[in-house]
Structures are given as structure tokens and as C-alpha cells.
Amino acid sequence: MAYPQMVMYDEEFRQINAVIEKLLREANAKVIFLVDKNGQLITGCGETERFDTTSLASLTAGNIAATGGLAKLIGEKEFSILFHEGEKDNLHISIVGGRVILVVLFDSRSSLGLVRLRVKKASEELTGIFDRLMKKAEEKERSGVQEFPFAEITDDDIDNLFS
Amino acid sequence: MSFINYASREINCKIVYYGPGLCGKTTNLQYVYQKTAPEAKGKMISLATETERTLFFDFLPLALGEIRGFKTRFHLYTVPGQVFYDASRKLILKGVDGVVFVADSQEERMDANIESLENLRINLQEQGYDLDKLPYVVQYNKRDLPNIVTLDELRRELNPTSVPEFEACATTGEGVFETLKAVAKLILIDLKKGR
Numbered sequence: 001m002a003y004p005q006m007v008m009y010d011e012e013f014r015q016i017n018a019v020i021e022k023l024l025r026e027a028n029a030k031v032i033f034l035v036d037k038n039g040q041l042i043t044g045c046g047e048t049e050r051f052d053t054t055s056l057a058s059l060t061a062g063n064i065a066a067t068g069g070l071a072k073l074i075g076e077k078e079f080s081i082l083f084h085e086g087e088k089d090n091l092h093i094s095i096v097g098g099r100v101i102l103v104v105l106f107d108s109r110s111s112l113g114l115v116r117l118r119v120k121k122a123s124e125e126l127t128g129i130f131d132r133l134m135k136k137a138e139e140k141e142r143s144g145v146q147e148f149p150f151a152e153i154t155d156d157d158i159d160n161l162f163s
Numbered sequence: 164m165s166f167i168n169y170a171s172r173e174i175n176c177k178i179v180y181y182g183p184g185l186c187g188k189t190t191n192l193q194y195v196y197q198k199t200a201p202e203a204k205g206k207m208i209s210l211a212t213e214t215e216r217t218l219f220f221d222f223l224p225l226a227l228g229e230i231r232g233f234k235t236r237f238h239l240y241t242v243p244g245q246v247f248y249d250a251s252r253k254l255i256l257k258g259v260d261g262v263v264f265v266a267d268s269q270e271e272r273m274d275a276n277i278e279s280l281e282n283l284r285i286n287l288q289e290q291g292y293d294l295d296k297l298p299y300v301v302q303y304n305k306r307d308l309p310n311i312v313t314l315d316e317l318r319r320e321l322n323p324t325s326v327p328e329f330e331a332c333a334t335t336g337e338g339v340f341e342t343l344k345a346v347a348k349l350i351l352i353d354l355k356k357g358r
Contacts, residue, residue: 065255069253
């Protein structure tokens with residue numbers, strides 16, 4: 001398969017949330033969220049309830065995928081940072097550790113320079129956490145430790161979803 | 164690939180509707196959207212041209228309920244069907260967990276169906292997937308129209324491996340949920356195997 005299965009555990013989830021909450025404060029941002037390159041929302045913090053985060057995640061991933069396609073066409077590996085400037089709010093989108101997308105929404109209370117600076121530091125921390133997460137998932141798979149919740153599902157469980 | 168979050172107890176899966184231009188992929192999603200309870204669905208997003216042709220993708224998130232304490236979410240995507248949007252189609256297949264091929268049953272669209280199916284296979288291969296190993300179902304759409312190809316012929320041309328297949332009329336909704344349910348079930352069974 002093209003990508004290994006994306007798995008998230010409690011310990012890393014807490015660490016990741018701590019990093020983005022710190023970034024939210026230090027960058028004076030409104031909302032921050034992390035998205036898998038496939039468009040799945042991993043986590044978010046800040047004024048998340050004001051936004052449709054599922055749609056934001058999907059469109060962000062589409063955006064990164066489209067600009068990634070553009071990059072390849074001109075011989076670049078990828079464009080690792082995207083910046084969208086609006087009248088009030090701006091989006092700073094960056095790729096972390098090659099596989100996760102970090103989205104920072106900010107307004108005039110912050111600045112692009114500050115966001116870039118803080119994102120750079122947070123990215124390094126996040127890359128470390130995601131590397132550990134991947135290793136952990138691989139090790140669990142290798143050692144055959146299956147805590148997988150779906151291993152015991154029955155046909156009835158599946159049918160019930162659609163009832 | 165599906166995303167399993169043990170921290171928030173969620174599983175997210177991605178389903179892609181593929182097929183030739185104007186075969187009814189967007190119509191499938193629109194019907195699912197209309198008929199799903201508000202609490203189970205998110206906003207449907209369509210990135211389309213002014214003439215309502217899909218430009219990049221349609222997106223519909225569905226939260227179907229819980230299995231063994233895990234919230235089970237399906238993200239439904241369509242690809243742009245028109246031939247020249249191939250670069251966009253490849254992008255949308257990234258991380259796919261299950262595929263629905265929507266065929267247009269009309270005689271004059273048979274060549275387009277075959278071309279699109281071939282294109283699906285190639286684009287999946289480029290991403291490292293094998294269509295024969297993915298959860299995959301076929302839908303024969305527009306069965307209500309007069310100039311349609313027989314089921315036998317559709318089967319022969321478009322479903323040689325005999326995956327689950329459904330007759331449908333996406334505008335009235337016939338076969339739409341049967342198709343979705345079948346592919347979702349295949350994905351969950353695939354997950355169960357632990358891959």
C-alpha cells in the first residue's frame with residue numbers, strides 16, 4: 001500500500017495537543033488544526049467550534065495535493081508552505097514531517113512573520129512526535145500486539161450502522 | 164488509508180466515486196446528502212464550474228454511528244469525470260479505502276465507461292494500489308433511460324472480476340444507498356482483517 005495505516009494513541013495525542021496549544025498562544029493565532037494528507041482531521045485547538053473543521057480539513061488536503069501536483073510539474077518536490085491572505089483572516093498552511101498538514105488561522109492581532117517563526121519551532125517538535133508515533137505503530141504491528149477494535153466485529157455490528 | 168484515533172475513539176475511512184463524465188457521481192452524493200439525518204452528516208462541498216461540472220471534487224462527510232465504541236466516519240469523495248482532469252483524479256485517489264465505479268448504462272457511453280475504468284486501474288497503480296485488492300463495487304446507473312445496454316453486457320465489459328454490483332437511478336435514489344452500504348461493508352471487513 002502507498003501509505004502505512006495512520007494510527008493515533010493517547011500519549012502522542014496529548015503531546016501533539018500540547019504543542020499546538022502552545023503554538024496557538026505564542027503565535028497569537030485564532031485556530032490551529034492538524035490534518036492528515038488524506039484529508040482526515042487529526043486534532044485542532046482554539047476557536048474550532050466556529051468553523052466546519054471537517055470541511056476545512058478536506059479542502060486543505062485538496063489544496064496541498066493540488067499545489068503538490070503543481071510543484072512536481074515544475075520539478076519541485078513539494079511546496080512546503082502556503083499562505084492565503086484574506087481581508088481579515090489569513091491561513092498559514094505547512095507540511096510537517098512530510099505527511100501531516102499544519103494549518104494556522106490568524107488575523108491582524110498576529111503577523112505572518114511571527115506565525116512563520118513559531119510554526120518552524122513547533123514543526124520540529126511535531127515531526128519528532130509523529131516519527132515516534134509511526135515507529136510505535138510499526139512495532140505494535142510487528143510484535144503482533146493487536147488492540148485493534150475491529151478485529152472482533154460481526155456482520156450484525158456492520159448492519160446496525162445502516163439501520 | 165483509514166485513520167484510527169485511539170485517543171478520540173474514531174475511525175475515518177475514505178470512499179471515492181469514480182466514473183466517466185456525467186455518469187452521476189455527484190448525483191449519488193447529493194442523494195445521500197438529502198436522505199441523511201442532519202446529525203449524521205456534515206456540509207457537502209462541491210468544487211464545480213459555473214455549469215455544475217465537477218472541477219476538483221465533491222466531498223460529503225458521514226458519521227454513521229459507533230462500532231465497538233468507535234465512532235465510524237466515512238468521507239465520500241467524487242472525482243471530476245471529464246477526461247482532461249486526470250491530474251486532479253490522481254490526487255483524490257490518495258489514501259482511498261474503497262472505490263465505487265459508477266457506470267453510465269447508456270449505449271453511447273459504453274466506450275467512456277471502459278476508458279474510465281482503465282484509467283481508474285492505472286491511476287490506482289500509480290499510487291501503489293491494486294483495484295482487485297481494494298474494497299470495490301460497481302454501480303450501473305441510469306437504468307431508467309430507454310437506450311441502455313443490457314446487464315449482461317455491462318457485466319462482461321465492466322465487472323469481469325464479479326465484485327458486488329448494483330443497478331441504480333441516482334436521480335430517484337434507487338440503488339444509491341445499496342451501493343454505499345456495500346462498499347462501506349467491504350471496507351469494514353477489510354479493516355477487521357487488520358490488513
